[in-house]
């Protein structure tokens with residue numbers, strides 16, 4: 001089957017994939033595998049397939065935001081991918097998770113527009129529990145990086161407009177971090193019968209205007225991003 005937006009043939013895809021926002025990060029993940037080959041690069045969607053610890057794994061970038069990412073997740077699952085792990089970055093809601101921490105998302109608050117057009121209001125966006133636990137167990141083995149698991153929030157807005165987002169309420173409710181695609185991943189995986197989980201590296205605090213404070217280019221963030229790439233690959237290879 002030809003997957004028209006990824007510009008891939010499903011026959012070339014294995015049954016598991018790491019997904020990430022940035023096409024450049026997809027290349028960095030592919031570089032950690034053996035014999036990785038770039039299969040396609042259309043729009044923001046860059047696809048590699050390689051081997052990690054003897055297991056064939058795809059790495060695919062999905063861009064920024066739920067609508068574009070949803071196209072990627074749908075086509076991968078239509079193409080036969082059954083297990084997906086997102087590797088990303090997020091803003092932290094808590095001083096307990098300073099920049100350079102790792103968060104495994106067990107569920108995502110659906111404050112995005114895309115999933116509201118797929119499922120009714122109360123439908124939960126949840127990780128596959130066993131996959132999320134396997135991801136967390138791998139992450140916990142990495143020394144020197146603060147690691148947590150819990151609820152994350154998926155938002156469409158990156159830079160503020162004139163409407164104030166209620167970060168304070170979600171912080172009080174115990175949400176750990178904010179990013180832009182996990183709710184789409186979990187909702188689509190649930191709808192289509194696939195398994196999904198996600199790990200994100202915190203790169204700052206999400207309750208300020210990011211236009212003033214966003215800086216993902218620090219050593220602590222790079223170290224956490226490097227670690228989460230290996231954690232995701234190890235988790236997929238161990239299934």
Ligand SMILES: O=P(O)(O)O[C@H]1O[C@H](CO)[C@@H](O)[C@H]1O
Nearest residue numbers: 020021064088089179180181
């Ligand atoms: O690091 P990635 O995977 O791109 O994820 C986060 O970073 C982007 C914003 O800079 C959004 O896509 C957000 O979800």
Ligand SMILES: O=c1cc[nH]c(=O)[nH]1
Nearest residue numbers: 089090091179180206
């Ligand atoms: O969506 C995102 C991603 C990284 N950092 C943030 O604060 N927000």
